[in-house]
Amino acid sequence: MSATLALPTTMREAFLWAAADAIDDPAADDRVVLVLADISAGDDPIPALAARHPDRVLNVGIREQLMVGVAGGLALAGFRPIVHSYAPFAVERPYEQLKLDLGHQGSGAVLVSIGASYDVGSGGRTHQAPEDVGVIDTLPGWTVHVPGHPEEADRLVRDAVAGEGLVYVRLSEATNAAPHHGAGLVTVQQGRDGVVVAVGRTLDTVLEAVASSGRDLTVLYTTTPRPFDAVGLRAAVEALAPEHAAAPTVTMVEPYLAGTSARVVAEALDDRPHRQVMLGTHREESHRYGTRADHDAAHGLDVEGIGGRLWSS
Incomplete structure:
Protein backbone atom coordinates (compact mmCIF):
# COMPACT_ATOMS: atom_id res chain seq x y z
CA MET A 1 0.00 0.00 0.00
CA SER A 2 1.18 3.52 -0.70
CA ALA A 3 3.05 5.01 2.27
CA THR A 4 1.01 8.21 1.93
CA LEU A 5 -2.28 6.41 2.58
CA ALA A 6 -3.69 5.77 6.03
CA LEU A 7 -4.46 2.16 6.83
CA PRO A 8 -7.82 1.13 5.35
CA THR A 9 -10.73 0.95 7.74
CA THR A 10 -12.83 -1.44 5.67
CA MET A 11 -12.14 -4.67 3.82
CA ARG A 12 -13.34 -3.05 0.60
CA GLU A 13 -10.76 -0.26 0.92
CA ALA A 14 -8.05 -2.82 1.72
CA PHE A 15 -8.91 -4.79 -1.41
CA LEU A 16 -9.01 -1.77 -3.74
CA TRP A 17 -5.63 -0.48 -2.57
CA ALA A 18 -4.08 -3.95 -2.73
CA ALA A 19 -5.33 -4.30 -6.31
CA ALA A 20 -3.98 -0.84 -7.17
CA ASP A 21 -0.60 -1.72 -5.71
CA ALA A 22 -0.49 -4.92 -7.75
CA ILE A 23 -1.02 -2.92 -10.96
CA ASP A 24 1.01 0.19 -10.06
CA ASP A 25 4.15 -1.41 -8.66
CA PRO A 26 6.69 -1.75 -11.49
CA ALA A 27 8.35 -4.59 -9.56
CA ALA A 28 5.04 -6.48 -9.22
CA ASP A 29 3.47 -8.95 -11.61
CA ASP A 30 2.64 -7.13 -14.86
CA ARG A 31 0.04 -9.80 -15.67
CA VAL A 32 -2.48 -8.36 -13.18
CA VAL A 33 -5.65 -6.86 -14.69
CA LEU A 34 -8.68 -5.56 -12.77
CA VAL A 35 -12.04 -6.33 -14.42
CA LEU A 36 -15.10 -4.47 -13.11
CA ALA A 37 -18.80 -4.27 -13.88
CA ASP A 38 -19.29 -0.69 -12.63
CA ILE A 39 -19.16 -1.62 -8.91
CA SER A 40 -16.26 0.25 -7.19
CA ALA A 41 -15.22 1.85 -10.50
CA GLY A 42 -15.66 5.30 -8.97
CA ASP A 43 -14.07 4.53 -5.60
CA ASP A 44 -10.55 5.59 -4.65
CA PRO A 45 -8.03 4.70 -5.93
CA ILE A 46 -9.62 3.16 -9.03
CA PRO A 47 -10.35 6.23 -11.25
CA ALA A 48 -6.75 7.46 -11.00
CA LEU A 49 -5.47 3.91 -11.45
CA ALA A 50 -7.55 3.50 -14.62
CA ALA A 51 -6.20 6.78 -15.97
CA ARG A 52 -2.63 5.57 -15.44
CA HIS A 53 -3.27 2.04 -16.73
CA PRO A 54 -6.23 2.12 -19.15
CA ASP A 55 -5.21 -1.28 -20.54
CA ARG A 56 -5.18 -2.95 -17.11
CA VAL A 57 -8.38 -1.58 -15.53
CA LEU A 58 -11.36 -2.72 -17.58
CA ASN A 59 -14.92 -1.67 -16.74
CA VAL A 60 -17.38 -3.63 -18.89
CA GLY A 61 -20.46 -1.90 -17.46
CA ILE A 62 -23.36 -3.70 -15.79
CA ARG A 63 -22.63 -6.98 -17.56
CA GLU A 64 -21.48 -9.47 -14.96
CA GLN A 65 -21.45 -12.52 -17.25
CA LEU A 66 -19.28 -10.56 -19.68
CA MET A 67 -17.03 -9.51 -16.80
CA VAL A 68 -16.23 -13.14 -15.98
CA GLY A 69 -16.01 -14.09 -19.65
CA VAL A 70 -13.47 -11.32 -20.27
CA ALA A 71 -11.51 -12.51 -17.21
CA GLY A 72 -11.51 -16.04 -18.60
CA GLY A 73 -10.11 -14.83 -21.91
CA LEU A 74 -7.46 -12.74 -20.19
CA ALA A 75 -6.44 -15.71 -18.05
CA LEU A 76 -6.06 -17.92 -21.14
CA ALA A 77 -3.85 -15.19 -22.64
CA GLY A 78 -1.54 -15.34 -19.61
CA PHE A 79 -2.93 -12.56 -17.43
CA ARG A 80 -3.94 -12.74 -13.76
CA PRO A 81 -7.41 -11.13 -13.67
CA ILE A 82 -9.05 -9.75 -10.55
CA VAL A 83 -12.84 -9.82 -10.92
CA HIS A 84 -15.01 -7.77 -8.56
CA SER A 85 -18.66 -7.04 -7.75
CA TYR A 86 -21.33 -7.63 -5.13
CA ALA A 87 -21.60 -11.30 -4.18
CA PRO A 88 -24.87 -12.05 -6.04
CA PHE A 89 -23.48 -10.40 -9.19
CA ALA A 90 -20.02 -11.96 -8.89
CA VAL A 91 -21.09 -15.53 -8.07
CA GLU A 92 -24.76 -16.29 -8.71
CA ARG A 93 -25.48 -14.34 -11.89
CA PRO A 94 -22.36 -15.47 -13.82
CA TYR A 95 -22.26 -19.02 -12.41
CA GLU A 96 -22.09 -20.61 -15.86
CA GLN A 97 -19.14 -18.40 -16.79
CA LEU A 98 -17.35 -19.32 -13.55
CA LYS A 99 -17.91 -22.98 -14.34
CA LEU A 100 -16.92 -22.86 -18.02
CA ASP A 101 -14.83 -19.77 -18.79
CA LEU A 102 -12.68 -20.22 -15.70
CA GLY A 103 -13.00 -23.72 -14.27
CA HIS A 104 -13.51 -25.82 -17.40
CA GLN A 105 -10.80 -23.90 -19.25
CA GLY A 106 -8.33 -24.41 -16.42
CA SER A 107 -7.78 -20.66 -16.07
CA GLY A 108 -6.77 -18.84 -12.90
CA ALA A 109 -8.44 -15.72 -11.50
CA VAL A 110 -9.15 -13.89 -8.26
CA LEU A 111 -12.86 -13.24 -7.64
CA VAL A 112 -13.51 -10.63 -4.95
CA SER A 113 -17.00 -9.89 -3.68
CA ILE A 114 -18.54 -7.35 -1.32
CA GLY A 115 -21.95 -7.34 0.32
CA ALA A 116 -21.53 -10.69 2.05
CA SER A 117 -24.83 -12.25 3.11
CA TYR A 118 -26.72 -9.09 3.97
CA ASP A 119 -24.40 -6.11 4.46
CA VAL A 120 -26.84 -4.15 2.30
CA GLY A 121 -29.84 -5.23 4.33
CA SER A 122 -31.88 -2.23 3.23
CA GLY A 123 -31.29 -3.16 -0.41
CA GLY A 124 -33.39 -6.29 -0.19
CA ARG A 125 -32.82 -9.71 -1.72
CA THR A 126 -31.15 -8.48 -4.92
CA HIS A 127 -28.01 -7.55 -2.98
CA GLN A 128 -27.97 -10.54 -0.62
CA ALA A 129 -26.06 -13.75 -1.31
CA PRO A 130 -25.88 -16.06 1.71
CA GLU A 131 -25.61 -18.98 -0.75
CA ASP A 132 -22.42 -17.79 -2.47
CA VAL A 133 -19.86 -20.01 -0.73
CA GLY A 134 -22.14 -23.01 -1.19
CA VAL A 135 -22.39 -22.19 -4.90
CA ILE A 136 -18.61 -21.87 -5.26
CA ASP A 137 -18.27 -25.13 -3.32
CA THR A 138 -20.02 -26.99 -6.15
CA LEU A 139 -17.09 -26.15 -8.43
CA PRO A 140 -13.75 -27.96 -8.15
CA GLY A 141 -10.43 -26.31 -7.47
CA TRP A 142 -11.48 -23.09 -5.75
CA THR A 143 -9.80 -21.65 -2.67
CA VAL A 144 -12.23 -19.60 -0.56
CA HIS A 145 -11.09 -16.83 1.80
CA VAL A 146 -13.48 -15.13 4.24
CA PRO A 147 -11.46 -12.48 6.09
CA GLY A 148 -12.73 -11.00 9.32
CA HIS A 149 -10.63 -7.82 9.41
CA PRO A 150 -9.22 -5.32 6.87
CA GLU A 151 -5.63 -6.42 7.60
CA GLU A 152 -6.59 -10.01 6.84
CA ALA A 153 -8.32 -8.90 3.65
CA ASP A 154 -5.22 -7.01 2.55
CA ARG A 155 -2.95 -10.02 3.10
CA LEU A 156 -5.30 -12.55 1.53
CA VAL A 157 -5.92 -10.43 -1.58
CA ARG A 158 -2.22 -9.80 -2.10
CA ASP A 159 -1.39 -13.48 -1.66
CA ALA A 160 -4.18 -14.50 -4.03
CA VAL A 161 -3.09 -12.06 -6.72
CA ALA A 162 0.54 -13.21 -6.43
CA GLY A 163 -0.49 -16.86 -6.54
CA GLU A 164 -2.12 -19.11 -9.10
CA GLY A 165 -5.40 -20.94 -9.53
CA LEU A 166 -8.97 -19.93 -8.70
CA VAL A 167 -9.53 -17.91 -5.54
CA TYR A 168 -12.74 -16.43 -4.13
CA VAL A 169 -12.31 -13.67 -1.52
CA ARG A 170 -15.55 -12.81 0.30
CA LEU A 171 -15.44 -9.37 1.92
CA SER A 172 -17.82 -7.89 4.47
CA GLU A 173 -18.46 -4.55 6.11
CA ALA A 174 -18.54 -6.32 9.49
CA THR A 175 -15.17 -6.90 11.14
CA ASN A 176 -13.61 -8.37 14.24
CA ALA A 177 -11.78 -6.00 16.57
CA ALA A 178 -8.34 -7.42 15.73
CA PRO A 179 -6.78 -9.49 12.94
CA HIS A 180 -5.67 -13.08 13.46
CA HIS A 181 -3.02 -14.32 11.09
CA GLY A 182 -2.19 -17.91 10.36
CA ALA A 183 -2.96 -20.65 7.89
CA GLY A 184 -5.80 -23.11 8.35
CA LEU A 185 -7.54 -23.30 11.71
Missing part, protein backbone atom coordinates in the same frame (compact mmCIF):
# COMPACT_ATOMS: atom_id res chain seq x y z
CA VAL A 186 -5.99 -21.02 14.34
CA THR A 187 -6.58 -21.89 18.00
CA VAL A 188 -7.91 -18.79 19.75
CA GLN A 189 -9.09 -20.48 22.93
CA GLN A 190 -8.43 -23.97 24.30
CA GLY A 191 -11.22 -25.89 26.01
CA ARG A 192 -12.08 -29.43 27.07
CA ASP A 193 -15.75 -30.00 26.22
CA GLY A 194 -16.15 -29.35 22.49
CA VAL A 195 -14.95 -27.42 19.45
CA VAL A 196 -16.40 -24.28 17.87
CA VAL A 197 -15.11 -23.10 14.50
CA ALA A 198 -15.67 -19.41 13.75
CA VAL A 199 -15.35 -18.27 10.15
CA GLY A 200 -14.35 -14.70 9.32
CA ARG A 201 -16.24 -11.86 10.96
CA THR A 202 -18.15 -14.21 13.34
CA LEU A 203 -15.16 -14.65 15.69
CA ASP A 204 -15.78 -11.82 18.16
CA THR A 205 -19.45 -12.76 18.44
CA VAL A 206 -18.53 -16.41 18.96
CA LEU A 207 -16.04 -15.60 21.72
CA GLU A 208 -18.64 -13.50 23.54
CA ALA A 209 -21.25 -16.23 23.06
CA VAL A 210 -18.91 -18.93 24.39
CA ALA A 211 -18.20 -16.81 27.47
CA SER A 212 -21.92 -16.29 28.07
CA SER A 213 -22.70 -20.00 27.63
CA GLY A 214 -20.49 -21.08 30.52
CA ARG A 215 -19.09 -23.93 28.39
CA ASP A 216 -15.39 -24.89 28.35
CA LEU A 217 -14.97 -24.91 24.59
CA THR A 218 -12.09 -24.75 22.16
CA VAL A 219 -12.53 -21.90 19.69
CA LEU A 220 -10.85 -22.20 16.30
CA TYR A 221 -10.75 -19.42 13.74
CA THR A 222 -10.32 -19.54 10.00
CA THR A 223 -10.25 -17.10 7.14
CA THR A 224 -9.93 -19.97 4.64
CA PRO A 225 -12.85 -22.40 4.83
CA ARG A 226 -11.78 -23.98 1.52
CA PRO A 227 -9.68 -26.02 1.41
CA PHE A 228 -10.82 -26.96 4.90
CA ASP A 229 -8.14 -27.68 7.50
CA ALA A 230 -9.12 -31.26 8.35
CA VAL A 231 -5.80 -31.91 10.13
CA GLY A 232 -6.31 -28.89 12.38
CA LEU A 233 -9.84 -29.95 13.30
CA ARG A 234 -8.72 -33.49 14.16
CA ALA A 235 -5.91 -32.12 16.34
CA ALA A 236 -8.36 -29.89 18.22
CA VAL A 237 -10.72 -32.82 18.77
CA GLU A 238 -7.93 -35.07 20.05
CA ALA A 239 -6.94 -32.38 22.59
CA LEU A 240 -10.39 -32.45 24.23
CA ALA A 241 -11.10 -34.37 27.42
CA PRO A 242 -11.20 -38.11 26.59
CA GLU A 243 -14.94 -38.41 27.19
CA HIS A 244 -15.58 -35.61 24.67
CA ALA A 245 -12.88 -36.50 22.15
CA ALA A 246 -14.42 -39.94 21.62
CA ALA A 247 -17.61 -38.43 20.16
CA PRO A 248 -17.03 -34.69 19.88
CA THR A 249 -19.51 -31.93 19.18
CA VAL A 250 -18.24 -29.62 16.46
CA THR A 251 -20.11 -26.34 16.01
CA MET A 252 -19.50 -24.41 12.79
CA VAL A 253 -20.43 -20.72 12.82
CA GLU A 254 -20.34 -19.35 9.28
CA PRO A 255 -21.61 -15.95 8.05
CA TYR A 256 -23.41 -17.57 5.13
CA LEU A 257 -25.79 -20.51 4.57
CA ALA A 258 -25.97 -22.86 7.56
CA GLY A 259 -24.58 -26.29 6.77
CA THR A 260 -22.25 -25.13 4.01
CA SER A 261 -19.33 -26.87 5.74
CA ALA A 262 -21.18 -29.97 6.96
CA ARG A 263 -19.59 -32.05 4.22
CA VAL A 264 -16.00 -31.11 5.00
CA VAL A 265 -16.45 -31.57 8.75
CA ALA A 266 -17.92 -35.02 8.11
CA GLU A 267 -14.98 -35.89 5.87
CA ALA A 268 -12.47 -34.67 8.46
CA LEU A 269 -14.00 -36.90 11.16
CA ASP A 270 -15.18 -39.77 8.98
CA ASP A 271 -13.62 -42.45 11.20
CA ARG A 272 -15.19 -41.40 14.50
CA PRO A 273 -18.68 -40.68 15.83
CA HIS A 274 -19.31 -36.96 16.13
CA ARG A 275 -22.12 -34.45 16.36
CA GLN A 276 -22.38 -31.42 14.13
CA VAL A 277 -24.12 -28.17 14.99
CA MET A 278 -24.25 -25.95 11.91
CA LEU A 279 -24.99 -22.26 12.49
CA GLY A 280 -25.35 -19.73 9.69
CA THR A 281 -28.05 -17.99 7.71
CA HIS A 282 -31.36 -19.78 7.40
CA ARG A 283 -32.33 -21.42 4.14
CA GLU A 284 -35.75 -19.79 4.24
CA GLU A 285 -35.82 -16.38 2.59
CA SER A 286 -36.64 -13.38 4.73
CA HIS A 287 -38.79 -10.68 3.17
CA ARG A 288 -37.92 -8.16 5.90
CA TYR A 289 -35.57 -5.23 5.53
CA GLY A 290 -33.24 -4.09 8.27
CA THR A 291 -29.69 -3.55 9.42
CA ARG A 292 -27.02 -6.24 9.47
CA ALA A 293 -27.58 -6.52 13.24
CA ASP A 294 -31.30 -7.11 12.62
CA HIS A 295 -30.48 -9.90 10.17
CA ASP A 296 -27.91 -11.43 12.54
CA ALA A 297 -30.57 -11.62 15.24
CA ALA A 298 -33.15 -13.07 12.85
CA HIS A 299 -30.70 -15.81 11.79
CA GLY A 300 -29.48 -16.55 15.31
CA LEU A 301 -26.00 -15.24 14.54
CA ASP A 302 -25.91 -12.70 17.37
CA VAL A 303 -24.47 -13.38 20.84
CA GLU A 304 -27.81 -14.49 22.25
CA GLY A 305 -28.56 -16.85 19.36
CA ILE A 306 -25.14 -18.49 19.22
CA GLY A 307 -24.85 -18.64 23.01
CA GLY A 308 -28.23 -20.35 23.27
CA ARG A 309 -27.24 -23.03 20.80
CA LEU A 310 -23.91 -23.61 22.53
CA TRP A 311 -25.58 -23.91 25.92
CA SER A 312 -28.14 -26.45 24.64
CA SER A 313 -25.50 -28.47 22.76
Whole structure:
Protein backbone atom coordinates (compact mmCIF):
# COMPACT_ATOMS: atom_id res chain seq x y z
CA MET A 1 0.00 0.00 0.00
CA SER A 2 1.18 3.52 -0.70
CA ALA A 3 3.05 5.01 2.27
CA THR A 4 1.01 8.21 1.93
CA LEU A 5 -2.28 6.41 2.58
CA ALA A 6 -3.69 5.77 6.03
CA LEU A 7 -4.46 2.16 6.83
CA PRO A 8 -7.82 1.13 5.35
CA THR A 9 -10.73 0.95 7.74
CA THR A 10 -12.83 -1.44 5.67
CA MET A 11 -12.14 -4.67 3.82
CA ARG A 12 -13.34 -3.05 0.60
CA GLU A 13 -10.76 -0.26 0.92
CA ALA A 14 -8.05 -2.82 1.72
CA PHE A 15 -8.91 -4.79 -1.41
CA LEU A 16 -9.01 -1.77 -3.74
CA TRP A 17 -5.63 -0.48 -2.57
CA ALA A 18 -4.08 -3.95 -2.73
CA ALA A 19 -5.33 -4.30 -6.31
CA ALA A 20 -3.98 -0.84 -7.17
CA ASP A 21 -0.60 -1.72 -5.71
CA ALA A 22 -0.49 -4.92 -7.75
CA ILE A 23 -1.02 -2.92 -10.96
CA ASP A 24 1.01 0.19 -10.06
CA ASP A 25 4.15 -1.41 -8.66
CA PRO A 26 6.69 -1.75 -11.49
CA ALA A 27 8.35 -4.59 -9.56
CA ALA A 28 5.04 -6.48 -9.22
CA ASP A 29 3.47 -8.95 -11.61
CA ASP A 30 2.64 -7.13 -14.86
CA ARG A 31 0.04 -9.80 -15.67
CA VAL A 32 -2.48 -8.36 -13.18
CA VAL A 33 -5.65 -6.86 -14.69
CA LEU A 34 -8.68 -5.56 -12.77
CA VAL A 35 -12.04 -6.33 -14.42
CA LEU A 36 -15.10 -4.47 -13.11
CA ALA A 37 -18.80 -4.27 -13.88
CA ASP A 38 -19.29 -0.69 -12.63
CA ILE A 39 -19.16 -1.62 -8.91
CA SER A 40 -16.26 0.25 -7.19
CA ALA A 41 -15.22 1.85 -10.50
CA GLY A 42 -15.66 5.30 -8.97
CA ASP A 43 -14.07 4.53 -5.60
CA ASP A 44 -10.55 5.59 -4.65
CA PRO A 45 -8.03 4.70 -5.93
CA ILE A 46 -9.62 3.16 -9.03
CA PRO A 47 -10.35 6.23 -11.25
CA ALA A 48 -6.75 7.46 -11.00
CA LEU A 49 -5.47 3.91 -11.45
CA ALA A 50 -7.55 3.50 -14.62
CA ALA A 51 -6.20 6.78 -15.97
CA ARG A 52 -2.63 5.57 -15.44
CA HIS A 53 -3.27 2.04 -16.73
CA PRO A 54 -6.23 2.12 -19.15
CA ASP A 55 -5.21 -1.28 -20.54
CA ARG A 56 -5.18 -2.95 -17.11
CA VAL A 57 -8.38 -1.58 -15.53
CA LEU A 58 -11.36 -2.72 -17.58
CA ASN A 59 -14.92 -1.67 -16.74
CA VAL A 60 -17.38 -3.63 -18.89
CA GLY A 61 -20.46 -1.90 -17.46
CA ILE A 62 -23.36 -3.70 -15.79
CA ARG A 63 -22.63 -6.98 -17.56
CA GLU A 64 -21.48 -9.47 -14.96
CA GLN A 65 -21.45 -12.52 -17.25
CA LEU A 66 -19.28 -10.56 -19.68
CA MET A 67 -17.03 -9.51 -16.80
CA VAL A 68 -16.23 -13.14 -15.98
CA GLY A 69 -16.01 -14.09 -19.65
CA VAL A 70 -13.47 -11.32 -20.27
CA ALA A 71 -11.51 -12.51 -17.21
CA GLY A 72 -11.51 -16.04 -18.60
CA GLY A 73 -10.11 -14.83 -21.91
CA LEU A 74 -7.46 -12.74 -20.19
CA ALA A 75 -6.44 -15.71 -18.05
CA LEU A 76 -6.06 -17.92 -21.14
CA ALA A 77 -3.85 -15.19 -22.64
CA GLY A 78 -1.54 -15.34 -19.61
CA PHE A 79 -2.93 -12.56 -17.43
CA ARG A 80 -3.94 -12.74 -13.76
CA PRO A 81 -7.41 -11.13 -13.67
CA ILE A 82 -9.05 -9.75 -10.55
CA VAL A 83 -12.84 -9.82 -10.92
CA HIS A 84 -15.01 -7.77 -8.56
CA SER A 85 -18.66 -7.04 -7.75
CA TYR A 86 -21.33 -7.63 -5.13
CA ALA A 87 -21.60 -11.30 -4.18
CA PRO A 88 -24.87 -12.05 -6.04
CA PHE A 89 -23.48 -10.40 -9.19
CA ALA A 90 -20.02 -11.96 -8.89
CA VAL A 91 -21.09 -15.53 -8.07
CA GLU A 92 -24.76 -16.29 -8.71
CA ARG A 93 -25.48 -14.34 -11.89
CA PRO A 94 -22.36 -15.47 -13.82
CA TYR A 95 -22.26 -19.02 -12.41
CA GLU A 96 -22.09 -20.61 -15.86
CA GLN A 97 -19.14 -18.40 -16.79
CA LEU A 98 -17.35 -19.32 -13.55
CA LYS A 99 -17.91 -22.98 -14.34
CA LEU A 100 -16.92 -22.86 -18.02
CA ASP A 101 -14.83 -19.77 -18.79
CA LEU A 102 -12.68 -20.22 -15.70
CA GLY A 103 -13.00 -23.72 -14.27
CA HIS A 104 -13.51 -25.82 -17.40
CA GLN A 105 -10.80 -23.90 -19.25
CA GLY A 106 -8.33 -24.41 -16.42
CA SER A 107 -7.78 -20.66 -16.07
CA GLY A 108 -6.77 -18.84 -12.90
CA ALA A 109 -8.44 -15.72 -11.50
CA VAL A 110 -9.15 -13.89 -8.26
CA LEU A 111 -12.86 -13.24 -7.64
CA VAL A 112 -13.51 -10.63 -4.95
CA SER A 113 -17.00 -9.89 -3.68
CA ILE A 114 -18.54 -7.35 -1.32
CA GLY A 115 -21.95 -7.34 0.32
CA ALA A 116 -21.53 -10.69 2.05
CA SER A 117 -24.83 -12.25 3.11
CA TYR A 118 -26.72 -9.09 3.97
CA ASP A 119 -24.40 -6.11 4.46
CA VAL A 120 -26.84 -4.15 2.30
CA GLY A 121 -29.84 -5.23 4.33
CA SER A 122 -31.88 -2.23 3.23
CA GLY A 123 -31.29 -3.16 -0.41
CA GLY A 124 -33.39 -6.29 -0.19
CA ARG A 125 -32.82 -9.71 -1.72
CA THR A 126 -31.15 -8.48 -4.92
CA HIS A 127 -28.01 -7.55 -2.98
CA GLN A 128 -27.97 -10.54 -0.62
CA ALA A 129 -26.06 -13.75 -1.31
CA PRO A 130 -25.88 -16.06 1.71
CA GLU A 131 -25.61 -18.98 -0.75
CA ASP A 132 -22.42 -17.79 -2.47
CA VAL A 133 -19.86 -20.01 -0.73
CA GLY A 134 -22.14 -23.01 -1.19
CA VAL A 135 -22.39 -22.19 -4.90
CA ILE A 136 -18.61 -21.87 -5.26
CA ASP A 137 -18.27 -25.13 -3.32
CA THR A 138 -20.02 -26.99 -6.15
CA LEU A 139 -17.09 -26.15 -8.43
CA PRO A 140 -13.75 -27.96 -8.15
CA GLY A 141 -10.43 -26.31 -7.47
CA TRP A 142 -11.48 -23.09 -5.75
CA THR A 143 -9.80 -21.65 -2.67
CA VAL A 144 -12.23 -19.60 -0.56
CA HIS A 145 -11.09 -16.83 1.80
CA VAL A 146 -13.48 -15.13 4.24
CA PRO A 147 -11.46 -12.48 6.09
CA GLY A 148 -12.73 -11.00 9.32
CA HIS A 149 -10.63 -7.82 9.41
CA PRO A 150 -9.22 -5.32 6.87
CA GLU A 151 -5.63 -6.42 7.60
CA GLU A 152 -6.59 -10.01 6.84
CA ALA A 153 -8.32 -8.90 3.65
CA ASP A 154 -5.22 -7.01 2.55
CA ARG A 155 -2.95 -10.02 3.10
CA LEU A 156 -5.30 -12.55 1.53
CA VAL A 157 -5.92 -10.43 -1.58
CA ARG A 158 -2.22 -9.80 -2.10
CA ASP A 159 -1.39 -13.48 -1.66
CA ALA A 160 -4.18 -14.50 -4.03
CA VAL A 161 -3.09 -12.06 -6.72
CA ALA A 162 0.54 -13.21 -6.43
CA GLY A 163 -0.49 -16.86 -6.54
CA GLU A 164 -2.12 -19.11 -9.10
CA GLY A 165 -5.40 -20.94 -9.53
CA LEU A 166 -8.97 -19.93 -8.70
CA VAL A 167 -9.53 -17.91 -5.54
CA TYR A 168 -12.74 -16.43 -4.13
CA VAL A 169 -12.31 -13.67 -1.52
CA ARG A 170 -15.55 -12.81 0.30
CA LEU A 171 -15.44 -9.37 1.92
CA SER A 172 -17.82 -7.89 4.47
CA GLU A 173 -18.46 -4.55 6.11
CA ALA A 174 -18.54 -6.32 9.49
CA THR A 175 -15.17 -6.90 11.14
CA ASN A 176 -13.61 -8.37 14.24
CA ALA A 177 -11.78 -6.00 16.57
CA ALA A 178 -8.34 -7.42 15.73
CA PRO A 179 -6.78 -9.49 12.94
CA HIS A 180 -5.67 -13.08 13.46
CA HIS A 181 -3.02 -14.32 11.09
CA GLY A 182 -2.19 -17.91 10.36
CA ALA A 183 -2.96 -20.65 7.89
CA GLY A 184 -5.80 -23.11 8.35
CA LEU A 185 -7.54 -23.30 11.71
CA VAL A 186 -5.99 -21.02 14.34
CA THR A 187 -6.58 -21.89 18.00
CA VAL A 188 -7.91 -18.79 19.75
CA GLN A 189 -9.09 -20.48 22.93
CA GLN A 190 -8.43 -23.97 24.30
CA GLY A 191 -11.22 -25.89 26.01
CA ARG A 192 -12.08 -29.43 27.07
CA ASP A 193 -15.75 -30.00 26.22
CA GLY A 194 -16.15 -29.35 22.49
CA VAL A 195 -14.95 -27.42 19.45
CA VAL A 196 -16.40 -24.28 17.87
CA VAL A 197 -15.11 -23.10 14.50
CA ALA A 198 -15.67 -19.41 13.75
CA VAL A 199 -15.35 -18.27 10.15
CA GLY A 200 -14.35 -14.70 9.32
CA ARG A 201 -16.24 -11.86 10.96
CA THR A 202 -18.15 -14.21 13.34
CA LEU A 203 -15.16 -14.65 15.69
CA ASP A 204 -15.78 -11.82 18.16
CA THR A 205 -19.45 -12.76 18.44
CA VAL A 206 -18.53 -16.41 18.96
CA LEU A 207 -16.04 -15.60 21.72
CA GLU A 208 -18.64 -13.50 23.54
CA ALA A 209 -21.25 -16.23 23.06
CA VAL A 210 -18.91 -18.93 24.39
CA ALA A 211 -18.20 -16.81 27.47
CA SER A 212 -21.92 -16.29 28.07
CA SER A 213 -22.70 -20.00 27.63
CA GLY A 214 -20.49 -21.08 30.52
CA ARG A 215 -19.09 -23.93 28.39
CA ASP A 216 -15.39 -24.89 28.35
CA LEU A 217 -14.97 -24.91 24.59
CA THR A 218 -12.09 -24.75 22.16
CA VAL A 219 -12.53 -21.90 19.69
CA LEU A 220 -10.85 -22.20 16.30
CA TYR A 221 -10.75 -19.42 13.74
CA THR A 222 -10.32 -19.54 10.00
CA THR A 223 -10.25 -17.10 7.14
CA THR A 224 -9.93 -19.97 4.64
CA PRO A 225 -12.85 -22.40 4.83
CA ARG A 226 -11.78 -23.98 1.52
CA PRO A 227 -9.68 -26.02 1.41
CA PHE A 228 -10.82 -26.96 4.90
CA ASP A 229 -8.14 -27.68 7.50
CA ALA A 230 -9.12 -31.26 8.35
CA VAL A 231 -5.80 -31.91 10.13
CA GLY A 232 -6.31 -28.89 12.38
CA LEU A 233 -9.84 -29.95 13.30
CA ARG A 234 -8.72 -33.49 14.16
CA ALA A 235 -5.91 -32.12 16.34
CA ALA A 236 -8.36 -29.89 18.22
CA VAL A 237 -10.72 -32.82 18.77
CA GLU A 238 -7.93 -35.07 20.05
CA ALA A 239 -6.94 -32.38 22.59
CA LEU A 240 -10.39 -32.45 24.23
CA ALA A 241 -11.10 -34.37 27.42
CA PRO A 242 -11.20 -38.11 26.59
CA GLU A 243 -14.94 -38.41 27.19
CA HIS A 244 -15.58 -35.61 24.67
CA ALA A 245 -12.88 -36.50 22.15
CA ALA A 246 -14.42 -39.94 21.62
CA ALA A 247 -17.61 -38.43 20.16
CA PRO A 248 -17.03 -34.69 19.88
CA THR A 249 -19.51 -31.93 19.18
CA VAL A 250 -18.24 -29.62 16.46
CA THR A 251 -20.11 -26.34 16.01
CA MET A 252 -19.50 -24.41 12.79
CA VAL A 253 -20.43 -20.72 12.82
CA GLU A 254 -20.34 -19.35 9.28
CA PRO A 255 -21.61 -15.95 8.05
CA TYR A 256 -23.41 -17.57 5.13
CA LEU A 257 -25.79 -20.51 4.57
CA ALA A 258 -25.97 -22.86 7.56
CA GLY A 259 -24.58 -26.29 6.77
CA THR A 260 -22.25 -25.13 4.01
CA SER A 261 -19.33 -26.87 5.74
CA ALA A 262 -21.18 -29.97 6.96
CA ARG A 263 -19.59 -32.05 4.22
CA VAL A 264 -16.00 -31.11 5.00
CA VAL A 265 -16.45 -31.57 8.75
CA ALA A 266 -17.92 -35.02 8.11
CA GLU A 267 -14.98 -35.89 5.87
CA ALA A 268 -12.47 -34.67 8.46
CA LEU A 269 -14.00 -36.90 11.16
CA ASP A 270 -15.18 -39.77 8.98
CA ASP A 271 -13.62 -42.45 11.20
CA ARG A 272 -15.19 -41.40 14.50
CA PRO A 273 -18.68 -40.68 15.83
CA HIS A 274 -19.31 -36.96 16.13
CA ARG A 275 -22.12 -34.45 16.36
CA GLN A 276 -22.38 -31.42 14.13
CA VAL A 277 -24.12 -28.17 14.99
CA MET A 278 -24.25 -25.95 11.91
CA LEU A 279 -24.99 -22.26 12.49
CA GLY A 280 -25.35 -19.73 9.69
CA THR A 281 -28.05 -17.99 7.71
CA HIS A 282 -31.36 -19.78 7.40
CA ARG A 283 -32.33 -21.42 4.14
CA GLU A 284 -35.75 -19.79 4.24
CA GLU A 285 -35.82 -16.38 2.59
CA SER A 286 -36.64 -13.38 4.73
CA HIS A 287 -38.79 -10.68 3.17
CA ARG A 288 -37.92 -8.16 5.90
CA TYR A 289 -35.57 -5.23 5.53
CA GLY A 290 -33.24 -4.09 8.27
CA THR A 291 -29.69 -3.55 9.42
CA ARG A 292 -27.02 -6.24 9.47
CA ALA A 293 -27.58 -6.52 13.24
CA ASP A 294 -31.30 -7.11 12.62
CA HIS A 295 -30.48 -9.90 10.17
CA ASP A 296 -27.91 -11.43 12.54
CA ALA A 297 -30.57 -11.62 15.24
CA ALA A 298 -33.15 -13.07 12.85
CA HIS A 299 -30.70 -15.81 11.79
CA GLY A 300 -29.48 -16.55 15.31
CA LEU A 301 -26.00 -15.24 14.54
CA ASP A 302 -25.91 -12.70 17.37
CA VAL A 303 -24.47 -13.38 20.84
CA GLU A 304 -27.81 -14.49 22.25
CA GLY A 305 -28.56 -16.85 19.36
CA ILE A 306 -25.14 -18.49 19.22
CA GLY A 307 -24.85 -18.64 23.01
CA GLY A 308 -28.23 -20.35 23.27
CA ARG A 309 -27.24 -23.03 20.80
CA LEU A 310 -23.91 -23.61 22.53
CA TRP A 311 -25.58 -23.91 25.92
CA SER A 312 -28.14 -26.45 24.64
CA SER A 313 -25.50 -28.47 22.76
